[in-house]
Structures are given as structure tokens and as C-alpha cells.
Amino acid sequence: MGLGISIYPLQSSYEQNSAYIQRAAALGYTRIFTSFLEADNDPVIAAEQLEIYRVILKEAQQLGMNVFLDINPEIVKLLKIDPTDFQFFVDLGVKGVRLDGAFNGFYEAYLTYNSYDIAIEINGSFDSGYVNSIVDLGGNKQQLLTCHNFYPEADTGLSVACFDSCHARHKSLGLHTAAFVTSQEGGRLGPWDANDGLCTLERHRYLPIEQQAQELYQAGIDDVIIGDAFASDRELVALAQLQSTVTTLIVEMTDNTIDIFAHIFQNRWDYSDVVIRDVMSRKLFKHLEIMPQTEQSRQIEAGTILVNNDLYGRYKGEVLIALQPMVIDSRRNIIGMVQEQSRSLLAAVTGGRRFKCVVRTESEVTETK
Numbered sequence: 001m002g003l004g005i006s007i008y009p010l011q012s013s014y015e016q017n018s019a020y021i022q023r024a025a026a027l028g029y030t031r032i033f034t035s036f037l038e039a040d041n042d043p044v045i046a047a048e049q050l051e052i053y054r055v056i057l058k059e060a061q062q063l064g065m066n067v068f069l070d071i072n073p074e075i076v077k078l079l080k081i082d083p084t085d086f087q088f089f090v091d092l093g094v095k096g097v098r099l100d101g102a103f104n105g106f107y108e109a110y111l112t113y114n115s116y117d118i119a120i121e122i123n124g125s126f127d128s129g130y131v132n133s134i135v136d137l138g139g140n141k142q143q144l145l146t147c148h149n150f151y152p153e154a155d156t157g158l159s160v161a162c163f164d165s166c167h168a169r170h171k172s173l174g175l176h177t178a179a180f181v182t183s184q185e186g187g188r189l190g191p192w193d194a195n196d197g198l199c200t201l202e203r204h205r206y207l208p209i210e211q212q213a214q215e216l217y218q219a220g221i222d223d224v225i226i227g228d229a230f231a232s233d234r235e236l237v238a239l240a241q242l243q244s245t246v247t248t249l250i251v252e253m254t255d256n257t258i259d260i261f262a263h264i265f266q267n268r269w270d271y272s273d274v275v276i277r278d279v280m281s282r283k284l285f286k287h288l289e290i291m292p293q294t295e296q297s298r299q300i301e302a303g304t305i306l307v308n309n310d311l312y313g314r315y316k317g318e319v320l321i322a323l324q325p326m327v328i329d330s331r332r333n334i335i336g337m338v339q340e341q342s343r344s345l346l347a348a349v350t351g352g353r354r355f356k357c358v359v360r361t362e363s364e365v366t367e368t369k
Helices: 014-026 043-062 073-078 087-092 106-111 130-136 160-172 209-219 233-241 310-315 340-348 362-367
Strands: 002-006 031-035 066-071 096-099 119-123 144-147 176-181 223-226 246-253 275-277 298-300 304-308 319-322 326-328 332-338 354-358
Touching (some): 002 014, 002 176, 002 233, 031 223, 043 066, 043 087, 119 130, 176 209, 209 233, 209 246, 223 233
Parallel strands (some): 002 031, 119 144, 176 223
Antiparallel strands (some): 298 326
16 A cells, blocks of 8 residues: 655745655655646646655655656646657656646557656546546556545545446556545645635545555555645554555443553454454453453444453453444453444454454644544
8 A cells, every 4th residue: 555645836935845745755745646637727837836846745755755746738738748748747756647637548558658757646536437448448457546635625625436346447458556645734825815625525525544554455456646735643643554455443431441442452353243352362361350341231333342341251451342232241351442433443343354453642633523
């Protein structure tokens, strides 16, 4: 999995962008999205603006970042770019060109064989035969990538069904994919004056950034890019700490008899649709005294975190998470709850999937509301 940030040199200072890029690079981010679609319509002014990009993009390149520049046919005409000579992009410090608009299929296929090793990234939010035609025309799939749009206007992001259809199409062709998440704690800087969040999926618009990213990774997206500038430092670190093989759940604990934060758990391969059941916790916690909380049976909701107490014999110490409302008896203790923003991730914790629990401070939760 890859991580990326976005910068908008016409909307922010060199100092802001430089510091942001350096911080992201230090955390292991590998790519940058930037757009030239907002260039001035006057070719002279646009050429001057391009020099602003050149300075910061060359610096990013030196830090090992792969820069993808968003353009369309109008920008190519405006800057009088020779569509067969990619030296222009090499000199700009660009590793890939994202084609926001469709050309004609033949042109995109031809570009994938450019001699400068510039990647061609097409709009991943087109659920049509456009991408198939590029492949059918002999496009080099090693140099052909897809990247979804982000949607600055509220209520206009992709539906889950549209996203899934696009993604299935691109993966069936063997193409590398990318999509955007939006910052909840940092700035709301983007290419346009209106910005209600720069995410690909509409359901992500107000969710914590870690949840957005994990859902994209679980869907099979290769690269996750933060659409806004500038994400908070906590958000940058949180995404950098995600592991593709481990689902991170935000939880609130009500009982600290066992320390669930010190371990990475794993759902059993012979998994249930009622609970997530950890493989090793019985051995991890068998030495602890785990007294029953009550003598009564209780109704619990999905997301409740449980541990089997001393009354459960050989199953004592087993950690479980409820996947649906259920009744538990006195042999199980309630020790916490998966927070609402993470509950959608539970469905992906299937057989053999690893997971860990983290807690967010009150200040972090408040900042995202």
C-alpha cells in the first residue's frame, strides 16, 4: 500500500508546502498529487505560475517523492505542450501525469510507451469502457495507472456501488489504483474556492481519516492520497502507522482487567458471524484472575468487546467482539466498545484477519466533530 499527500502551490506558500512535504517524506509517504487545472487562462500568466510549481516539485523529487500532475486537454493546449514529447514533464519534476479528462484512447495508449518513464494515470472514476479501450489498444499496463476523483462539493462523492464497479473494472485489467481521503483536523485547502472535503467516496466525508483509509485498503485500493492541504500532524502519523494486514479499531474501554492495547489479535480461521474470536488470547491471559462482573445475563450490541472470565473454564481469557446484538451470560465480561466510526470495519475482520485496538484522546475526538 502507498500513501500520498496533495499540495496546491497557487493557494499556499513555498514554505508551507516544503515543510509539509518534508514531514510526509520522513513518515514514509511516497507520492504527491498536485493540479494545474486552476492555471490562469492567459498563457503568459500560466507560464509564470508553472515556475512556482517547478521549484517545489523539484524539491519533492529530491526527497524521493513521486509527483503526479493533474492536467486535461485544455491545459495541454494552453501551455502549448508537445503531446508526444514528455521532456516538459521531466524538467518539471513530475513522475506521472494524471489525465483528468479523456482524450481519445489512442493517445493515452500511445503515451504509456513514452521514453521518459513517465507514468500515465487516468481518471479512475469513469465507470465506462474508456479504460478498457486503452488496454485493448495495446496500452502498456506497467505504465498505466488509475486514480479516482475527489469531490469538493458535499453530497456529490461516489456511491459505494459506483466505486466498487469502477474498482472491479480496473482490477480486472490488472491496473494500479488510487483514491482520496479527506482531512478532518487540518486545513481545507484544495484547487477550488469551494471545499467541503476532498474525498472520493461520499460516505467518507465526515469520517475519521484512519477509517477512510482502511476502508479503501480493504476494498483493494493500492494508494491512498490525502486530498486536502494540510492534514494535521496526528493524521499524517496515524495513516503512516496503518498496516495493510492489520485492521485498527478505535475503542473505548470500561474495564482494564486485561491490557488489549499491548497485543495484535487475530480472528480464528473457522470464524463466526456472531463474534470475532481471537486465536491466542486464552493463552495470553490464562494466568490472570478474571472475576465475573455479574450473575445476570445481559443484552449487548454489536461492537461490544468481551473477555471470558474464570467461570468459562478452558475458554477463560478469550477476547471476543460482538458482530450483532446478542445475549451474554455471567461467564463473559464487558470490557469495552468499538467506537461507532470503526464499526463498519468489523465486517472485514474475517478468518485469519489481524486486528488491534487503539484509543483516541478526548481532544482528538472533539477536533473531528
